[in-house]
Amino acid sequence: MSIPRVVEAKFIKSAQSIADSLPEDMSEVVFLGRSNVGKSSTLNSLTQRKNLAKSSATPGKTQLINFFETRYLYNAQSYPVRFVDLPGFGYAKVSKSLKEVWQKNLVEFIKHRVSIRLFIHLRDARHPHARIDDDVEAYISEFIRPDQKYLTVFTKIDKLNQKERGKLKRDFPGSIVLSNLKKNGHDRVHQEILHTIFSVGKEEDKSAEKKNIEKKSTVEKEKGAEG
Ligand SMILES: Nc1nc2c(ncn2[C@@H]2O[C@H](COP(=O)(O)OP(=O)(O)OP(=O)(O)O)[C@@H](O)[C@H]2O)c(=O)[nH]1
Numbered sequence: 001m002s003i004p005r006v007v008e009a010k011f012i013k014s015a016q017s018i019a020d021s022l023p024e025d026m027s028e029v030v031f032l033g034r035s036n037v038g039k040s041s042t043l044n045s046l047t048q049r050k051n052l053a054k055s056s057a058t059p060g061k062t063q064l065i066n067f068f069e070t071r072y073l074y075n076a077q078s079y080p081v082r083f084v085d086l087p088g089f090g091y092a093k094v095s096k097s098l099k100e101v102w103q104k105n106l107v108e109f110i111k112h113r114v115s116i117r118l119f120i121h122l123r124d125a126r127h128p129h130a131r132i133d134d135d136v137e138a139y140i141s142e143f144i145r146p147d148q149k150y151l152t153v154f155t156k157i158d159k160l161n162q163k164e165r166g167k168l169k170r171d172f173p174g175s176i177v178l179s180n181l182k183k184n185g186h187d188r189v190h191q192e193i194l195h196t197i198f199s200v201g202k203e204e205d206k207s208a209e210k211k212n213i214e215k216k217s218t219v220e221k222e223k224g225a226e227g
Pocket residue numbers: 033034035036037038039040041042054055056057058059060061062063086087088089155156157158159178179180181182
């Protein structure tokens with residue numbers, strides 16, 4: 001099965017706000033989430049580059065809006081996508097107003113940036129019910145456009161045992177779980193990115209599914225013929 005791969009990735013620019021951001025001439029995937037959840041690490045894992053986005057054990061490492069241009073290769077076709085690494089929001093446990101915990105500039109950016117096609121909201125698998133994350137999700141749902149998609153991705157899944165992983169998947173059925181430490185879970189994120197922006201990337205699954213169904217019905221027919 002062919003999996004989409006990033007074959008090129010380069011840092012383009014850091015911006016303070018939407019006003020000094022790049023022209024809106026390319027589809028963008030934004031990585032948002034609490035400080036330290038693993039936004040920069042996830043971007044590095046997806047592009048298979050160790051230090052493309054700066055990550056750190058100290059929260060608050062990313063302070064600007066960082067743009068990266070990437071190119072996917074999938075079934076011998078090339079697909080350009082821009083990745084946007086954002087500063088994290090709120091470190092405090094108590095939920096304050098969004099604007100207090102996440103600077104006004106960022107709120108403006110995610111709300112008004114036309115080129116955003118996919119919001120990847122990263123949540124810490126160990127704290128799946130954090131209030132601030134629920135608030136951000138509700139907030140984005142107020143203005144998300146029909147051509148945009150919202151995806152919940154849980155990071156640090158390596159910190160959970162099997163039972164906890166099962167519960168997380170039951171509680172958040174549409175979500176993806178991954179580990180940047182163990183380097184797993186990223187293929188589904190690639191598929192979502194290509195599918196959202198270019199409507200490709202999942203065909204292989206479908207044709208595989210179809211083949212299985214065909215195979216099954218042939219087997220059943222054969223069984224029927226025998227019996
Ligand atoms: N165990 C584990 N650690 C992770 C994972 N992803 C990231 N980390 C660690 O979490 C810390 C924070 O990672 P970053 O990628 O810098 O987080 P960030 O969300 O970009 O943080 P800010 O830029 O401060 O908002 C680093 O020490 C990473 O090594 C993961 O999947 N598993």
